[in-house]
């Protein structure tokens with residue numbers, strides 16, 4: 001227990017402490033797994049409000065809770081619309097499909113959407129990285145410094161691609177919406193290589209590099225990835241704002 005090394009800052013006892021439980025997927029999102037290799041300082045960093053008045057975990061939670069509640073409650077009655085309330089977004093129904101828009105209070109700040117998206121991406125990396133370490137005992141190699149730099153040190157930028165499904169194709173159980181999990185290599189359409197990984201979380205498919213990459217790396221990754229997706233997916237986007245993601249899962253209704 002005393003020779004733990006923090007996955008993020010690479011410190012160990014007595015330079016840092018490991019007293020608190022660090023949830024990999026935010027508890028507020030229903031996550032139940034811990035990572036024992038996250039020190040208290042790093043755990044607090046992700047959970048505490050930053051200068052932007054929300055924490056990295058909150059950026060993640062606010063976004064994914066919209067999808068999670070869609071799975072849990074559907075959109076049956078008006079009464080339940082309240083369940084989709086979010087700190088940052090309004091969820092309106094247009095043509096019987098839920099649509100997400102940024103709240104007016106945040107619209108004036110032109111930079112807000114961009115910043116929120118960046119922090120969401122950092123949260124996504126955090127969740128992936130801590131689960132990767134927990135499940136596969138990986139993460140200390142230099143290869144992953146890009147993730148440490150971006151998610152923990154808030155340096156540089158890392159691309160995250162979002163793959164839009166062609167049909168409401170979901171392999172989720174209700175219990176999984178209640179307690180979301182990250183299962184690696186679960187579906188054949190999830191592609192990964194030595195520099196990129198794809199994950200599916202609450203019905204959403206994301207792809208991103210796990211290390212520093214060149215634009216040629218990105219091109220060949222996208223090429224290979226799309227081959228595995230074919231008819232299951234409609235398109236992909238490089239996310240720049242959270243409304244690029246179908247968080248309200250409008251696609252759920254097409255098959256119901």
Ligand SMILES: [Zn+2]
Pocket residue numbers: 006007008009010011016038039040041042043
């Ligand atoms: Zn640490």
